[in-house]
Amino acid sequence: MAHEESGGFTEVELAAIRERAAELRAEKGGKKAxxxxxxxxKSIRAMPEDQRAVAERVHVIVSEAAPGLRPKTWYGQPAWTDADGKVVVFFHSSAKYGTRYNxxxxxxxxxxxxGVMWPTSYAVTGPLGPAEQEQIAQLVRRAAGATN
Structure with a gap:
């Protein structure tokens, strides 16, 4: 994603910043779960069909694997938080930021x-098969602190 010649933020980055600011205002105002x-x-519905299908599946997986995580948006994209409101898992649509992959x-x-090194982000390039869905479920359970 190229920055403007002035070295400032792109329009996409500015839009994400505005979305995050609105999210923070809503949270401060006591927004309900x-x-x-x-x-x-709503953020998932706004995605192109292929990305929407993946995001919808991720939402189902996260909801089932870690029912204690709370859904919300983070920079206008799907995210799930712990009881303290800290983001644990997120999904970024490639269309949102003009990137090569979700x-x-x-x-x-x-x-x-x-150990001293582990992955914190995964590229998702297509529909999720059973193996990928199980891998995501295992990661989410672990990320949320589930022992099973």
Whole structure:
């Protein structure tokens, strides 16, 4: 993603910043969990069909694998938080940022630590098969602190 010649943010980056600011204002205003879910579903509905199908599947996987995580948006994209409101898992649509692939990622609140180095983000280039779905479920359970 190229920056403007001035070295400033691109329009896409500025839009993401504005979305995040609106999310923070809503949270500060006591936004209800149901509104977080509706925002997440709205962000998924706005994606192109192929990415929407992947994001919808990720949402189902996260909801089933770690029912204690709360859905919301983060920079206008689907995310799931722990009880403290910290993002654990997120999904970024490639269309949103003009990138080559969708990303499934984990933030610092995720409990994925494994030695001195471990992956925190995965490229998702197509439909999720059974093996990928199980891998995501295992990662999400682990990230959320589930022991099974």
């Amino acid at each position: 149901a509104a977080g879910l509706e925002d997440l579903l 990303s499934l990622g984990f933030e610092e609140a995720a409990r994925l630590d494994d």
